[in-house]
Amino acid sequence: MVQVIPEKFKVGLIQTSCAIDAAANLERTCEKIREAARQGAQVICTEELFRSQYFCREEDARLFDLAETIPGPSTERLQPLAAELGVVIVASLFEKRATGLYHNTAVVIDADGTLLGRYRKMHIPDDPLFFEKFYFTPGDLGFKAFDTKFGRIATLVCWDQWYPEAARLAALSGANVIFYPTAIGWHPAEKAQYGEAQHDAWRTMQRSHAIANGIFVAAVNRVGFEGPPDRGLEFWGASFVSDPFGRILAEASHDREEVLVVECDPAVMEDVRRNWPFLRDRRIDAYGPILNRFLT
Amino acid sequence: MVQVIPEKFKVGLIQTSCAIDAAANLERTCEKIREAARQGAQVICTEELFRSQYFCREEDARLFDLAETIPGPSTERLQPLAAELGVVIVASLFEKRATGLYHNTAVVIDADGTLLGRYRKMHIPDDPLFFEKFYFTPGDLGFKAFDTKFGRIATLVCWDQWYPEAARLAALSGANVIFYPTAIGWHPAEKAQYGEAQHDAWRTMQRSHAIANGIFVAAVNRVGFEGPPDRGLEFWGASFVSDPFGRILAEASHDREEVLVVECDPAVMEDVRRNWPFLRDRRIDAYGPILNRFLT
Numbered sequence: 001m002v003q004v005i006p007e008k009f010k011v012g013l014i015q016t017s018c019a020i021d022a023a024a025n026l027e028r029t030c031e032k033i034r035e036a037a038r039q040g041a042q043v044i045c046t047e048e049l050f051r052s053q054y055f056c057r058e059e060d061a062r063l064f065d066l067a068e069t070i071p072g073p074s075t076e077r078l079q080p081l082a083a084e085l086g087v088v089i090v091a092s093l094f095e096k097r098a099t100g101l102y103h104n105t106a107v108v109i110d111a112d113g114t115l116l117g118r119y120r121k122m123h124i125p126d127d128p129l130f131f132e133k134f135y136f137t138p139g140d141l142g143f144k145a146f147d148t149k150f151g152r153i154a155t156l157v158c159w160d161q162w163y164p165e166a167a168r169l170a171a172l173s174g175a176n177v178i179f180y181p182t183a184i185g186w187h188p189a190e191k192a193q194y195g196e197a198q199h200d201a202w203r204t205m206q207r208s209h210a211i212a213n214g215i216f217v218a219a220v221n222r223v224g225f226e227g228p229p230d231r232g233l234e235f236w237g238a239s240f241v242s243d244p245f246g247r248i249l250a251e252a253s254h255d256r257e258e259v260l261v262v263e264c265d266p267a268v269m270e271d272v273r274r275n276w277p278f279l280r281d282r283r284i285d286a287y288g289p290i291l292n293r294f295l296t
Numbered sequence: 297m298v299q300v301i302p303e304k305f306k307v308g309l310i311q312t313s314c315a316i317d318a319a320a321n322l323e324r325t326c327e328k329i330r331e332a333a334r335q336g337a338q339v340i341c342t343e344e345l346f347r348s349q350y351f352c353r354e355e356d357a358r359l360f361d362l363a364e365t366i367p368g369p370s371t372e373r374l375q376p377l378a379a380e381l382g383v384v385i386v387a388s389l390f391e392k393r394a395t396g397l398y399h400n401t402a403v404v405i406d407a408d409g410t411l412l413g414r415y416r417k418m419h420i421p422d423d424p425l426f427f428e429k430f431y432f433t434p435g436d437l438g439f440k441a442f443d444t445k446f447g448r449i450a451t452l453v454c455w456d457q458w459y460p461e462a463a464r465l466a467a468l469s470g471a472n473v474i475f476y477p478t479a480i481g482w483h484p485a486e487k488a489q490y491g492e493a494q495h496d497a498w499r500t501m502q503r504s505h506a507i508a509n510g511i512f513v514a515a516v517n518r519v520g521f522e523g524p525p526d527r528g529l530e531f532w533g534a535s536f537v538s539d540p541f542g543r544i545l546a547e548a549s550h551d552r553e554e555v556l557v558v559e560c561d562p563a564v565m566e567d568v569r570r571n572w573p574f575l576r577d578r579r580i581d582a583y584g585p586i587l588n589r590f591l592t
Contacts, residue, residue: 123577142582162574164460164508165583172585174592201507201542208504211497212460246497278458281419284587286438287461289468291580296470 006266009150011177011216012041012087013260015239015252017224018053022066025051026074030081032259037085039261042111042150045090047222047239048158048181049104052094054235057227059134067096070107075115083113088148090155092181094135095120104136106157106181111149119144121157122166129187129233132159145173151266158182161202161219165290167209176266177216180206184221185235199236199254210242214273216264217242223257244272302562305446307473307512308337308383309556311535311548313520314349318362321347322370326377328555333381335557338407338446341386343518343535344454344477345400348390350531353523355430363392366403371411379409384444386451388477390431391416400432402453402477407445415440417453418462425483425529428455441469447562454478457498457515461586463505472562473512476502480517481531495532495550506538510569512560513538519553540568 014032018025029050036044049055051074055063068074074093082089088111095105095118104121120139124132143166145154154170154177161167161180170178184202186195202219210217223237240251241262252258273279289295310328314321325346332340345351347370351359364370370389378385384407391401391414400417416435420428439462441450450466450473457463457476466474480498482491498515506513519533536547537558548554569575585591 122579122582125577127571127573138579142585159577162508162572163578164464164504165578165586168460168586169583169591172588172591174590197541197543204500204542205504205507208460208501208508211501212458212504245493246500247493275423276458277423279590281421281455282459282461282589283418283434284589286418287465287587289439290461290464290586291583292468293578293580294470294575295465295468 005270006151006176008263008265010040010042010261010263011218011241012036012039012044013218013220013239013241013252014044014046015221015223015237015258015260016047016050017257018050018222018226020053022051026077030077033081033089034085036259036261037087039259041087041261043088043090043148043153045179045218045220046092046181047220048092048183049094050092050222053226054183054222054233056132056135057129057233059131064102067094067102070095070105070118071115075107075109079109079113079115082109082111086111088150090179090181092157101137102135103139104132104157106155108146108148108153108155116146116148117144119155119157121160123159123163125159129231143169143173145170145175151176154178156180158184161206164209164212167213171213171215175215176269177218177264178209180217180219182219182221183235185233188232188234191234199238203238203240207242207246210244211246212278214244214269214276214278216244223255244269301566302447302472304559304561306336306338306557306559307514307537308332308335308340309514309516309535309537309548310340310342311517311519311533311554311556312343312346313553314346314518314522316349318347322373326373329377329385330381332555332557333383335555337383337557339384339386339444339449341475341514341516342388342477343516344388344479345390346388346518349522350479350518350529352428352431353425353529355427360398363390363398366391366401366414367411371403371405375405375409375411378405378407382407384446386475386477388453397433398431399435400428400453402451404442404444404449404451412442412444413440415451415453417456419455419459421455425527439465439469441466441471447472450474452476454480457502460505460508463509467509467511471511472565473514473560474505476513476515478515478517479531481529484528484530487530495534499534499536503538503542506540507542508574510540510565510572510574512540519551540565
């Protein structure tokens, strides 16, 4: 045996409900990071924009006050925590880069507390009650992977999850797992008719990234109702981890806070990619037109 | 209302078991094409390499005798049939292009019997009992769509179904539906342990193409056991049609021949792509690295 397979690692997914108070949300998430670490999690990921309720439900310039610099208050709190617990933390933050320039950013903090880097959400949605284009400039750092103490990981954010190109690029960067901090939910008026299909499409899409790339996928979503009853959102939770074959290893509920701790074994990637060797046969000579908006 | 939505169209999927006799297989498929047309199908697709049993189970140079030119015997039989029935036929054929040069090809015959064109399978697998690299040169025509009497359609073939790039390019070409003639099955020795996950991964992957691209997907697989009991393959059938939201509209069984006739409404594409407008936000400025084999 020449080959050395990387060691198993345990991921932790923090699914919470957010209060109005940003300081309380930070403390709550820190508490749950401790809980995940106690259960053996080594790479722990928050839900998208965990410091606040999902403010993109409306367009209000005052809400830019929720943004922070990176490094800034959240990383100052999370870096020592990562070092204390000896865990990697992926945290989704509202980044103020300059006056009038903001991003939806995931930071990666290594297990010694080092700020390894950041990923800025590349695909920005804009739908009724998800007015993200008002707040976030699309990322300019490309698709990235990070070498952490517990292996190479990639981060994408929410709307990115609908783009196979993003998952492919994360996988080609050599990551073993893609984290998707997420804030997705139901419009109450649509839930009865479309709710199940929407959730199933979301889950299916991310499982497909795992399958197409032979990689672990961890989606971390918030849970709970936010906003006024008639114009609010019911975030659907259901955070999950898929193995490289698309099999769900663990999945949270739709209706309560949860900490999921799940072991990921790179030997499964080795096995899956040997037996269904999709990376071998990509037609990179013929994919050029994918860089076009449309072909007619 | 300025916009004109294309008319609804009905697809027909021909899921058969293949005998040793190539002539009998052709007649059987023609009969089932008639049956699909009687049920209202307008665009009818065969399973992959429907003229023979799946010969790629072994590497044997004599089996190149199964190949034919295009135009050739199969198109000469199918073109008048298409014209007679007034239906579009997508037929998967073993194409002899020149001595020593073969492709796994899907031809598209319009409803007036015209041979509209061909797609040559771009991604060629090679696994135990699926020794396709021995037989087929990878396609050199790129990813294609065809304007038929009943709308614009794209064809991909089997192994292509694992590649999001292929589905994306088919969708960017303006197709309303992607057909996947397929020959996928279980190794009897693996079925108990992996069979369900394999089938689920296959189904999930193709549903994800429908979702990511807001497009109809029709997968047409063969059914039945071929080969010796210890080294044969159990083709799993389960041909299906997914709508642009990933919802299965119809699905065949694992164990018998079936003709599926399913209505596809382009108004659903319009609705899905308006509400989940993924095509709007693709980061074509940042996908360039996808043209690399790997990024480390």
